[in-house]
Amino acid sequence: MKYFYFLLITFLVIPITSIEAQGLLSEKDNFTHQDTLRGSITPERAWWDLTYYHLDIKVNPDEKFISGKNTIQYKVLDNDSVMQIDLQSPLKITKVIQNGKELKFIDDGNAHFITLQDFQNKNDLNSIDVYYEGNPKEAVRAPWDGGISWKKDNNGNHFIASSCQGLGASVWWPCKDHMYDEVDSMLISVNVPSKLMDVSNGRLRSVEQVGDTKTYSWFVNNPINNYGVNINIGDYANFSEVYDGQGGNLDMNYYVLKDNLEVAKEHFKDAPKMMKAFEHWFGQYPFYKDSFKLVEVPYLGMEHQSSVTYGNQYKNGYLGNDLSGTGWGLKFDFIIIHESGHEWFANNITYKDIADMWIHESFTAYSENLFLDYYYGKEASADYVIGTRKNIVNDKPIIGPYNVNKEGSGDMYYKGANMLHTLRQLIEDDEKWRQILRKMNIVFYHQTVTTKQIEDFLSEETGIDLTEFFNQYLRDTRIPTLEYSIKGKELKYRWANIVDKFDTPVQVTIDGIEQWLFPTGDWKTMSLENSKASLLIDRDFYVESKEL
Numbered sequence: 001m002k003y004f005y006f007l008l009i010t011f012l013v014i015p016i017t018s019i020e021a022q023g024l025l026s027e028k029d030n031f032t033h034q035d036t037l038r039g040s041i042t043p044e045r046a047w048w049d050l051t052y053y054h055l056d057i058k059v060n061p062d063e064k065f066i067s068g069k070n071t072i073q074y075k076v077l078d079n080d081s082v083m084q085i086d087l088q089s090p091l092k093i094t095k096v097i098q099n100g101k102e103l104k105f106i107d108d109g110n111a112h113f114i115t116l117q118d119f120q121n122k123n124d125l126n127s128i129d130v131y132y133e134g135n136p137k138e139a140v141r142a143p144w145d146g147g148i149s150w151k152k153d154n155n156g157n158h159f160i161a162s163s164c165q166g167l168g169a170s171v172w173w174p175c176k177d178h179m180y181d182e183v184d185s186m187l188i189s190v191n192v193p194s195k196l197m198d199v200s201n202g203r204l205r206s207v208e209q210v211g212d213t214k215t216y217s218w219f220v221n222n223p224i225n226n227y228g229v230n231i232n233i234g235d236y237a238n239f240s241e242v243y244d245g246q247g248g249n250l251d252m253n254y255y256v257l258k259d260n261l262e263v264a265k266e267h268f269k270d271a272p273k274m275m276k277a278f279e280h281w282f283g284q285y286p287f288y289k290d291s292f293k294l295v296e297v298p299y300l301g302m303e304h305q306s307s308v309t310y311g312n313q314y315k316n317g318y319l320g321n322d323l324s325g326t327g328w329g330l331k332f333d334f335i336i337i338h339e340s341g342h343e344w345f346a347n348n349i350t351y352k353d354i355a356d357m358w359i360h361e362s363f364t365a366y367s368e369n370l371f372l373d374y375y376y377g378k379e380a381s382a383d384y385v386i387g388t389r390k391n392i393v394n395d396k397p398i399i400g401p402y403n404v405n406k407e408g409s410g411d412m413y414y415k416g417a418n419m420l421h422t423l424r425q426l427i428e429d430d431e432k433w434r435q436i437l438r439k440m441n442i443v444f445y446h447q448t449v450t451t452k453q454i455e456d457f458l459s460e461e462t463g464i465d466l467t468e469f470f471n472q473y474l475r476d477t478r479i480p481t482l483e484y485s486i487k488g489k490e491l492k493y494r495w496a497n498i499v500d501k502f503d504t505p506v507q508v509t510i511d512g513i514e515q516w517l518f519p520t521g522d523w524k525t526m527s528l529e530n531s532k533a534s535l536l537i538d539r540d541f542y543v544e545s546k547e548l
Contacts, residue, residue: 031404037084037111038168039353039405041180044084044113048074050183051125055173058191058213059198059233061158064150066091067133068191070174074127076120083114083128086170086177091134093174098128110170136172139163142299147171151298153235153257158196160233161297161309166354166407169226180352180448182223189217192233199232199255201307202290220306221289223446225350228305232295237261243272243292246284250275251291260296260314267314268294270336277374278341278367283438286348286445294336301335303342303364310335324387328372328380341367349444355400356451357407358474362398362416369417378430385421386539388414394477399451409477418542419473425507425540426469427462436461468502473542475499482506482519485548486533491526495519496546507538514538 050072057068072085087093088110096103096114105114120126139147146167151159162172170177187205190198191213202220220229237258243250252271256264271294279285285292290306297309300319312335313319322329345363366385373381392415400408409415427433440457451474459466472480478497485492491510495502503520511533518524537545 034109035404040403044082047078047080050181051075053183053186056189064135069129069131071129076122076124081116085112085174087174088171094131096130130174132174143302149298157235159298162230163302165227182225186220190231191215196233197236199295222287224305230304246279247288253293256296263314270333274337274340277371281370282344283441301339303339303346305347308339324384326383326387328384337371350448352448353402354407355402358398358412358416361412365413365417366420385417398474422542469504471499472502480543482545489528489531492523493519494523506541509536
């Protein structure tokens with residue numbers, strides 16, 4: 001979701017802030033012990049596999065206070081007795097129970113090491129109850145700084161939501177806070193004042209009156225990543241529809257503030273349009289069992305799984321603005337399309353390490369122009385994605401450092417999208433490209449993955465060795481530049497500003513004739529019929545040219 005690092009450059013008149021407060025897409029080169037505990041698969045994480053969570057909490061809006069417990073069920077992969085559970089200050093673990101016994105634990109910053117008393121037999125299914133309470137970090141400029149947003153609607157009712165990508169789910173609940181291990185299923189029970197409602201992931205299982213409060217219990221049938229889990233609390237109205245999709249009948253539910261019900265009924269027509277376009281391009285929506293929801297929140301929005309949050313003020317574009325500058329970005333509500341695209345790329349296919357965040361963001365930024373492609377055609381979609389190039393800064397590599405919870409450059413959004421748009425040209429077969437994207441969501445269905453897995457898959461499916469292609473765009477900041485000269489009836493050309501062995505072909509037009517060139521880092525020559533020939537690179541390739 002966090003795609004707006006670059007927008008300070010593009011829309012200075014819009015009140016958009018960078019997200020340095022959260023640490024996502026911010027500058028950081030010196031990593032600490034805490035970064036390693038947060039970002040690596042420590043020995044205290046590796047020996048057990050998540051199977052089920054029951055997060056059972058009470059939210060006190062007046063005090064901005066959360067209390068409750070998380071029941072963590074796990075499968076023993078190897079014999080061990082120390083377990084790492086993450087919970088960020090100022091929240092505190094009050095006790096940990098297993099089989100009726102209170103366990104000892106040691107705090108190491110935001111990591112808590114619990115010593116289990118019972119022997120952990122390999123392949124056993126065990127569980128612990130982690131009790132906690134406190135005032136969680138407040139999100140001052142959500143979603144960029146992360147935490148809990150404690151707001152009020154125009155009628156004075158509490159309006160509360162969580163957002164925690166990058167910062168981590170442990171900012172508001174105790175969990176195994178690393179992306180490599182997704183829980184298989186989850187029950188989320190949230191107790192709130194009676195006049196309010198909680199909307200979380202999955203399907204509503206029950207509503208229980210408890211004195212002057214109500215407990216809403218939501219069940220998630222599918223694997224879910226930690227930051228995809230959310231709470232949204234407000235004075236909501238609900239409307240719904242059933243979408244006839246590739247997986248059958250899909251329940252699509254919408255939860256909005258009551259004052260916005262009528263405008264939402266009209267504006268949210270983009271949601272079924274999104275579903276139709278993305279099922280065409282990416283295959284069946286990955287979470288039919290859990291339904292699809294759009295939930296209004298007091299911040300811009302996030303890709304919470306089956307509970308996509310929305311705060312784009314019921315405007316097309318991004319807060320009424322077109323990120324591409326072409327006009328095409330005003331044909332759809334940016335938040336509905338982008339955040340829903342993450343259901344395929346982030347929630348279905350999920351990175352193991354945030355260093356590989358491009359897997360989420362490049363494909364999802366690319367999904368914006370595929371939405372346009374479906375409804376307005378190939379040229380419109382090309383206009384849009386090419387228009388977003390002005391947002392690329394080429395400040396640092398798209399892939400970040402591993403094992404320290406650190407992502408790469410914000411260029412993962414629109415440089416990544418243009419990289420994929422370029423790859424589409426290399427394939428020269430749009431239907432083959434569509435089938436590759438659909439197969440990708442089948443092969444990696446409900447999995448956590450690495451960049452290598454995605455690179456290897458795309459190389460195999462395209463039939464092109466993409467090693468240097470990805471090295472250039474993901475691991476280098478330079479834009480490949482076609483250097484050329486025309487003297488007499490001879491064209492000389494080569495790639496400059498490239499990684500070793502980069503040899504990606506490019507389509508050009510020479511004197512009105514479209515053709516392929518196959519440059520390398522070495523000079524090549526080509527005979528021309530016209531001594532005054534001109535050369536123009538196809539705009540669909542994210543490269544530059546320089547006539548010498």
